[in-house]
Amino acid sequence: MKRPTSYTRLQYLRFQSLSFLKNSFIWLDLLEAMTKRELVVRYKRTELGFIWIVVTPIFQMLVIGLIFQHLLSNSIQNYFLYLLSGLLAWNYFSQTVLKNTQAIVNERHMIKKSRFPREIIVISISLAHLVHFIVGLTLLLVVSIVNGVQTNIFHLVLGIILLFVTTIGLSLLTSAINVRFRDTSFGVSILLQLLFYSTPIIYSNNQLPVNIKSIVDANPLSYIVSFFQLALSGNSQNISTFNATIAIVVSLTLLLLGTLVFKMKSRSFDDWL
Amino acid sequence: MRKNRASVVFSNVTKSYFFRHEKPTLSDFVYFHNRKNESFTALSSVSFEVKQGERLAFIGVNGSGKTTVLKLMAGVTSPTSGNIHLSGRAVSLIDLAAGFHPDLSGVDNIIINALLIGMKKTEVKKQLDNIISFADIGQFIDQPFFTYSEGMKLRLGFSVGVHSNPDIFIIDENIAAGDENFKKKATTKIHELFNSGKTIILASHMLDFIKDNFNRVIWLEKGKIRMNGGVEVVDSFIASFK
Numbered sequence: 001m002k003r004p005t006s007y008t009r010l011q012y013l014r015f016q017s018l019s020f021l022k023n024s025f026i027w028l029d030l031l032e033a034m035t036k037r038e039l040v041v042r043y044k045r046t047e048l049g050f051i052w053i054v055v056t057p058i059f060q061m062l063v064i065g066l067i068f069q070h071l072l073s074n075s076i077q078n079y080f081l082y083l084l085s086g087l088l089a090w091n092y093f094s095q096t097v098l099k100n101t102q103a104i105v106n107e108r109h110m111i112k113k114s115r116f117p118r119e120i121i122v123i124s125i126s127l128a129h130l131v132h133f134i135v136g137l138t139l140l141l142v143v144s145i146v147n148g149v150q151t152n153i154f155h156l157v158l159g160i161i162l163l164f165v166t167t168i169g170l171s172l173l174t175s176a177i178n179v180r181f182r183d184t185s186f187g188v189s190i191l192l193q194l195l196f197y198s199t200p201i202i203y204s205n206n207q208l209p210v211n212i213k214s215i216v217d218a219n220p221l222s223y224i225v226s227f228f229q230l231a232l233s234g235n236s237q238n239i240s241t242f243n244a245t246i247a248i249v250v251s252l253t254l255l256l257l258g259t260l261v262f263k264m265k266s267r268s269f270d271d272w273l
Numbered sequence: 274m275r276k277n278r279a280s281v282v283f284s285n286v287t288k289s290y291f292f293r294h295e296k297p298t299l300s301d302f303v304y305f306h307n308r309k310n311e312s313f314t315a316l317s318s319v320s321f322e323v324k325q326g327e328r329l330a331f332i333g334v335n336g337s338g339k340t341t342v343l344k345l346m347a348g349v350t351s352p353t354s355g356n357i358h359l360s361g362r363a364v365s366l367i368d369l370a371a372g373f374h375p376d377l378s379g380v381d382n383i384i385i386n387a388l389l390i391g392m393k394k395t396e397v398k399k400q401l402d403n404i405i406s407f408a409d410i411g412q413f414i415d416q417p418f419f420t421y422s423e424g425m426k427l428r429l430g431f432s433v434g435v436h437s438n439p440d441i442f443i444i445d446e447n448i449a450a451g452d453e454n455f456k457k458k459a460t461t462k463i464h465e466l467f468n469s470g471k472t473i474i475l476a477s478h479m480l481d482f483i484k485d486n487f488n489r490v491i492w493l494e495k496g497k498i499r500m501n502g503g504v505e506v507v508d509s510f511i512a513s514f515k
Contacts (some may be wrong), residue, residue, distance in 0.1 A: 030388040037385060044417075046374045113372035114365065114390045115348025171307065267351035270344065271290055 022041045031120050031127075038128035057088070057136035061143070076204050081144055081233035087199035088140060089159065089228045092133040093167050093221070094192045096126050101178050101185045102169035105115075108273040118258075118266040122171050130164060137232075152231045159227030166224060166251040172258030176265040180272050201223055205237050223247035280441055280472040281323040281346060286355035288316040288341050315341040316496045318355070320378065323489065325360075325440075328473040329350070330483040332510050333493035339476035343367060343443050346474060361440025361472075364390050369430030375419035379410065379429060382418050384432045400436045407462075408432035409455070427457055435462050442466060446477040478509050 007045070043049045065080050076082050100122050104111065107121050139157065144151050178184035199221045206211050215221055223244050226237040289312045295467055316338045331339045344350050345357055347365035372389050373382045387397040405414055410425045418426070444463075451455050467473060467486055477483060483490060483504070490506035492499045500506045 026391075026393070030385075030392040033385050033388050033394075037377065037381070039382075041374060041376050109368075109371045109373075110367055110389060112349060116389055116391070176353075270350040 015072030034124035035127045053135050078233040082235050085228040085232035086149040086225050088136045096167050098126050098127045101174040101188045104175045104179050111269050126168050149234045155227045155231035162224045165255050169258040172262040217243045220247035220250040277326045279322050280325040282358040282363045284320050284356045286319045286352045289314045290355045326470045327489050329489040330487040331476040337493040338496040362391050363441035364437050364439035365443040366434040367445050370426040373418050379414040391438050393471045404436045441472040443474045
């Protein structure tokens, strides 16, 4: 088997990066249509249709408000709002990553159809889920304001951006690897469970003993989720600038790594589908 | 006027696939990494050039690499080594029923499919009525795709493809799909395309059709070019069986 020379590889990458911006404009129409498709298809054969976007988070609020906050009653102020803001952010992250990991395999009929930037599949799913997430956040924001919490839109927007970047970065990575190694999706669901319990969502890191707290703080999601908790419930996690910096660096590294791996692997997706 | 510009250039294109009896798992990869690296070379060091407006057919027995050439040209997969240059947009009419979503209506699917093969939203809007009337599937156009018969799926796919106005058309012999009525319509449309000055690439076993309609023929054998020329290549190919 003749190996590719590094020259052709490099030339290909250069060609990709130069035309990347120009190409992405051409494909914006497809991204928009795919995002709409993702939103529409979910409720296509339901009677309530888009009402589900609102019903689902309201129901979650009711369950947590009526039962969970009493079960896990503790010292956190506005625990109901604290719990919900963290859960909303977590649900967005975990559902998007989980769906995206399988996305390239699920959409193989599209991959085989034509050449289009394969990233569009992952980005459109992330955007469609973002719409649901923002609807949920808006509802919660109203509840927070009614409850007299000093809400903070700036922190909310910052949180959304950081979470979106992290979600896309990880999704690009896992979806690309899953094409060749289908084990990835199993690994991802275990990783997500681990991450859930090591992120201060049902608890606050202020309640933890020092040695466990340092583990939880090393999780970049702790920092990202804390933006939502601070913005919507007024509770702030005890997070150092050092850990905050790490979280931002990890998010951006994940995005860069995900993009690079995806770009390289997407050339040969068709060979493994 | 642009007759002599190259439309497709393949230079030393090689495509190898890994042999896989099963999809590899991560543990196979980690533990048996160096054990076997079986690969299959579908194309080895293939070079050719197609000028704008030429109609090129690939012939050869099954497994000679015809489909791989078309896939590479359509950009669905990338070469293991070598370079491919296309000037303009290529649309493949190979997997006609692919890229449709079962839960969406015909119209919604047309839009996604057209964008998928590189049309702009404005173009799609302009062509939508033509695409619908050419597909001719009646009220089903508003029904979800999963209710379609196989023939309807192919007709919809064909209609989107031929209305996408690419510079390079990539087709195979299953293009004339559907019943006699649609076949006639499809054949007329294909001849229209043949006379439109677009570059046409075909992989087929329909040797008479190729002799009548094509001016370039490449004979592939075991992933290599056996002969590259005009329609006389078809005669040599036929002679090789005698």
